[in-house]
Amino acid sequence: MTQPTPAPTQASTSPAQFPVAERLAEIVGERHVLSRPSELLVYNSDGLPGYRRQPRLAVFPGTREETVAVVRLLAAEGLSFVPRGAGTGLSGGALADDIVVIGLHRLKKIISLDVANRRATVEPGVVNLRLNKHVAPHGLLYAPDPSSEAACTIGGNVAENAGGPHCLKYGVTLNHVLAITVLLPSGEVVELGSKVGERDGYDLRGAFIGSEGCFGLALDITVKLTPKPQTVRTLLADFTSIDQAAHVTSAIIASGIVPAALEFMDGPTIRVVEDSIYAASYPRDAEAILLIELDGLEAGVSADLEAVRRICLDGGARNVKVARDDAERMKLWQGRKKAFGAMGRLAPHLIVQDAVIPRTRLPEILATIRAISEKYGVVVCNVFHAGDGNLHPNIAYSADDPAESERVHKAMTEIMQACIDAGGSITGEHGVGLDKMGYMEAIFSESSLNAMCELRAVFDPERRSNPGKVVPVHACKEWHAVPGGRLRTGTSSLTDAPEPRPVEAEPSHPSAR
Amino acid sequence: MSTEAVVSAIKESGSTRSSLRIAGRSTWLDAGRPVRADKTLSLRHDSGVVSYVPGDLTLTVRAGTPLSEIERVTREHDQWLPLDPYGSPDGTIGATIATASAGPLASSFGLPRDLLLGLEFVNGRGDVVRGGGKVVKNVAGFDLSRLLTGSWGTLGVITEVTLRLYALPKADRTFAVALKGSKKEVASLVRAIVMSPLTPFALQLLNPPVVRALDIGEHPVCLIRLGGNEAAVDVQLRALSSLADSKEVDTAVWDGLRNLENGAECVIRISGLPASFREVSAAMLSDEYPWISEYIDPVRGVLRLVLRAPDDAAASEDSVLGIDPAGRPDEHVVFEKLPGESWDGIPSAVSDSLSQGVKKAYDPHNILNPGILGD
Numbered sequence A: 001m002t003q004p005t006p007a008p009t010q011a012s013t014s015p016a017q018f019p020v021a022e023r024l025a026e027i028v029g030e031r032h033v034l035s036r037p038s039e040l041l042v043y044n045s046d047g048l049p050g051y052r053r054q055p056r057l058a059v060f061p062g063t064r065e066e067t068v069a070v071v072r073l074l075a076a077e078g079l080s081f082v083p084r085g086a087g088t089g090l091s092g093g094a095l096a097d098d099i100v101v102i103g104l105h106r107l108k109k110i111i112s113l114d115v116a117n118r119r120a121t122v123e124p125g126v127v128n129l130r131l132n133k134h135v136a137p138h139g140l141l142y143a144p145d146p147s148s149e150a151a152c153t154i155g156g157n158v159a160e161n162a163g164g165p166h167c168l169k170y171g172v173t174l175n176h177v178l179a180i181t182v183l184l185p186s187g188e189v190v191e192l193g194s195k196v197g198e199r200d201g202y203d204l205r206g207a208f209i210g211s212e213g214c215f216g217l218a219l220d221i222t223v224k225l226t227p228k229p230q231t232v233r234t235l236l237a238d239f240t241s242i243d244q245a246a247h248v249t250s251a252i253i254a255s256g257i258v259p260a261a262l263e264f265m266d267g268p269t270i271r272v273v274e275d276s277i278y279a280a281s282y283p284r285d286a287e288a289i290l291l292i293e294l295d296g297l298e299a300g301v302s303a304d305l306e307a308v309r310r311i312c313l314d315g316g317a318r319n320v321k322v323a324r325d326d327a328e329r330m331k332l333w334q335g336r337k338k339a340f341g342a343m344g345r346l347a348p349h350l351i352v353q354d355a356v357i358p359r360t361r362l363p364e365i366l367a368t369i370r371a372i373s374e375k376y377g378v379v380v381c382n383v384f385h386a387g388d389g390n391l392h393p394n395i396a397y398s399a400d401d402p403a404e405s406e407r408v409h410k411a412m413t414e415i416m417q418a419c420i421d422a423g424g425s426i427t428g429e430h431g432v433g434l435d436k437m438g439y440m441e442a443i444f445s446e447s448s449l450n451a452m453c454e455l456r457a458v459f460d461p462e463r464r465s466n467p468g469k470v471v472p473v474h475a476c477k478e479w480h481a482v483p484g485g486r487l488r489t490g491t492s493s494l495t496d497a498p499e500p501r502p503v504e505a506e507p508s509h510p511s512a513r
Numbered sequence B: 001m002s003t004e005a006v007v008s009a010i011k012e013s014g015s016t017r018s019s020l021r022i023a024g025r026s027t028w029l030d031a032g033r034p035v036r037a038d039k040t041l042s043l044r045h046d047s048g049v050v051s052y053v054p055g056d057l058t059l060t061v062r063a064g065t066p067l068s069e070i071e072r073v074t075r076e077h078d079q080w081l082p083l084d085p086y087g088s089p090d091g092t093i094g095a096t097i098a099t100a101s102a103g104p105l106a107s108s109f110g111l112p113r114d115l116l117l118g119l120e121f122v123n124g125r126g127d128v129v130r131g132g133g134k135v136v137k138n139v140a141g142f143d144l145s146r147l148l149t150g151s152w153g154t155l156g157v158i159t160e161v162t163l164r165l166y167a168l169p170k171a172d173r174t175f176a177v178a179l180k181g182s183k184k185e186v187a188s189l190v191r192a193i194v195m196s197p198l199t200p201f202a203l204q205l206l207n208p209p210v211v212r213a214l215d216i217g218e219h220p221v222c223l224i225r226l227g228g229n230e231a232a233v234d235v236q237l238r239a240l241s242s243l244a245d246s247k248e249v250d251t252a253v254w255d256g257l258r259n260l261e262n263g264a265e266c267v268i269r270i271s272g273l274p275a276s277f278r279e280v281s282a283a284m285l286s287d288e289y290p291w292i293s294e295y296i297d298p299v300r301g302v303l304r305l306v307l308r309a310p311d312d313a314a315a316s317e318d319s320v321l322g323i324d325p326a327g328r329p330d331e332h333v334v335f336e337k338l339p340g341e342s343w344d345g346i347p348s349a350v351s352d353s354l355s356q357g358v359k360k361a362y363d364p365h366n367i368l369n370p371g372i373l374g375d
Ligand SMILES: Cc1cc2nc3c(=O)[nH]c(=O)nc-3n(C[C@H](O)[C@H](O)[C@H](O)COP(=O)(O)OP(=O)(O)OC[C@H]3O[C@@H](n4cnc5c(N)ncnc54)[C@H](O)[C@@H]3O)c2cc1C
Pocket: A046, A047, A082, A083, A084, A085, A086, A087, A088, A089, A090, A093, A094, A104, A124, A125, A145, A146, A147, A148, A151, A152, A153, A154, A155, A156, A157, A158, A159, A160, A161, A162, A163, A164, A165, A212, A213, A214, A216, A217, A218, A219, A340, A341, A429, A430, A466, A510, A511
C-alpha cells in the first residue's frame, strides 16, 4: 500500500505543488479539489464528535464519468481513499487519515423514477429526504428514514445499512435496495443485484450493503418504493418510571402488533429536547415517553390503536395522547428526530452508542444502564428505537477534562459489555467504522473476522478503499504483513476500545448540519 | 450431528480432496445442476431449537430442522415464520436459506434474506464462521448472512440460523377471484387489484391446470390471502368485493399450491418488472397447454412454470414458451429444476470475477457441492 505523494503537510499546498492533485483537478476541475490543510478541516470529522483525522486531499467529482476517472487514477497511483457522503455517520466511518477523500455529494441526480414498478434509481449523493419528497406526489415513499434524513445520502445509507424509526415495520436499507452499480477500488464498474427482477447467484448486493465504504463506492442505487399507508396515527404515552415504559415496549411487541415505529426517550432526553428549539411539548416531568406510530388501513389501525392504548394504560402510562392532525404528529416527531442535535447543547462532546439487545431484556438492561451511570456519576441520555431493541445510550461530556473522560469511557464500556452479555450486538445501524472496531472481537470469533477480511479482499484486494475500518487489521490472517501500512488499526480487546480523542477544534454537532 | 461433525467431515474431505454433496432432508436434491460428489454430508439429524424466547420474536434453530417443525414450535406461541417455499414443508430451514427458496408470502413478508438475522456455517476449509447475530437489527461487520443465502451450499455448510418471527394474524382468509373475459378485461382487473389499497399477505394468478389441480374452479384464478386483525381483513374484503366477485376458499389451498411442484421434472422461475407481469399475465393464463402449471406473483414480479412430463418439457421450452436461457434484458430466467441434459448451454450465475473470488476464498479446494451452480 502506498500513501499519497509526499507533500508538505504544514504549509499550504496548492494543486500545482502536488502532482496527483493536479491530475485530479484535470478530471474534476480545480475548484473541486482541496489540498490546503485549512480547507480540509471541514472534512476531518463526521457526525460523531470526538474523532478527528486530517485527510491529505479531497476531491469532488461531479459526474459518474469523473468519479470513475478519479478512482482509476488513484488505482494507478496505488493511493488509498475514503468515500464520503454527507458526513453524518456516527462511527467515524468517513474519516480519512492522511489519505484522499472522495466526496460524492455532487452526484445528486435522481436518474429514474418508475411509479408503476415502485422503484427509483439515484446517484449516491441524493439526500434521503429529497428522494422522499420527489416520490411523495406519486403516493410513494422510501421507507428507511434515519433521523438524519434531511442531510444523509442514499450512498451513505447503503454503506451503513442505515435504519430509522420506521424500520421496525418496514425493514432497514438492506430490505429496500434492489441493485447497486459499484465502482470497485480497481476502477472496474460492476452491477450487483438487479434493477428489473430477482437474480440468482451470490447475493453480492447484500454483501455490499453495510460494507462501510470498504468494498468500493456505490455509483448508483436502485431502491424499492413503498406505497404510502392509508392512515397514520401517532401516540405519545408518558410514564413516571423507565421500567414501566420498558415493560410496555416488550408487551406491545409480544402482542404481535407491529407498530410502524416505537421510540423511547428517557427523562434527561425529554428535558434536553424541551429546552431546545426542537421543543415538542413532551411532558417535562415524565421519566420516559414512548412515541408509537401505527399505520395501514384505517379500520385496522383504529383497532390496533385501541389495543396499544390499553397496553400502555395497563402498564402504568400516566397519559396517552393521540396526535390530532399532521401538524401535531410532525411536532412530536421533530423532537425525537432532533434529539441528538439537542444533546449537543449539553456539553462539548457526545458519545453516541448504538447497541442492540433482545427486546425482552429491555427493562433489565435499562436498569443496568442506570446503575452504571450512577456508579460513574455520568448522565446517560437514552433515546432509541425501542421496538427493535436498538439502544442509543448517549453521554454528553467534556473531553478536555481527563477525569471525566475516563469515567465516561469506563461507563460506556460497561454498558456495551452488558448489551453483549445479553446476547446483543454492538451496532444496530451506525456501523463499526473506527469507533466500534475495538468491540468486534467481543462478538465475533477469529475465523468469522477472517471470513470478513476475505470477503473484503475480493472487492478490494489492495485494501485501498476506506482502509483501517470495521475489522481490526490484526484479525485478518493474511494481512499481518501490510507493506508500508500506516493503517491505524483497532485495539485488540474490549477494555482498550479506541478512546474518543480530544479534539483540537470546536466540535461540530449534528445539529449544525 | 453437530457443528464439530461438519467441521471434521469437511476437513477430511479437504485433506483427501474429495467432494461433498451437502444435503438437508433430501426432499429437493434434484434441484440445481447435477453434482458429482464423492460423499453426501446430510444435516438431517442436526435438528432442533437452539433458543426461542417468544417475546423477542426470534428463533434460533439447527440447520436440519424441517420447516414443518418450525411451524409446530412457533404455533404453540401464536407465532409463525412466514416463509412458505414451494415444495415440501418437510424440507429443512438450512436448505431453504441455502437455496433462497421463497413462496407466495414473499411478496409481503420478504425473501429468505429478509427474514434471516444471522447464521453459522462451516466454510470449505473447515472454519466455523458466524455472520449477523440473534437480534432483529444488526450491522456489525460485513454481511456474511446475506452472502450465504442463496449460495447453494457452495460457500459453506450452514449449521444454524436465527430468524425473525411474526405473530400469527387474528384473521387469515383466502379468496378466489375467477378471471373471466377477454385478455384486456383480465389485465385490467389484475391491475385494479394490485394497485388497490389491499395489502394481501399473498396474491397469485393461477392458470387453469393449477386451478383444476387445486379443485377451486375451471377458469384462471386470482388467489388472494388477506391477514391481520379482523377489522383490517373485513375492510379489505369489502374493497375486494367492489372490484370483483370472490369466493372464500380453505387457506389450506396454499399448501396444495406448494406441494404441486413435488415430482415435477422442470421448474422455471422468471422474474422481472412487476408491471410487465400484470400486462402479460392474461396471455400467460391461457388453457392451451394443460401440461404446464403456471402461477404468477404480480406484486413481486415472478412467474413460475412447472412441467411434469419430461418430453413435453423439452419440446416446449423454446417453441412454446419462448424462453431464452439468457433471459431478456428486462427479466431473469432461473432454472430451478431441469432434466440433466437440458443444463448444457445455460450460463452460470456465478461466473463473474467477484463471485469466483468469493468461491475461491471460502471453498479453495472446491469440495462443496461442486458444479451445482455451473461454475
Ligand atoms: C442527528 C443524527 C441522527 C442519525 N440518525 C440515524 C438513524 O436514525 N439511523 C441510522 O441508521 N443512522 C443515523 N445516523 C447516522 C448517519 O446519518 C447514517 O449512517 C447515514 O447513513 C450516513 O450517511 P452519510 O451520507 O452522511 O454518510 P457519511 O457519513 O459521509 O459516510 C458514512 C460511511 O459511508 C461510506 N460512504 C458514503 N457514501 C458512499 C458511497 N457512495 N459508496 C460507498 N461508501 C460510501 C463512507 O466511506 C463512510 O464509511 C444519524 C446521524 C446523525 C448525525
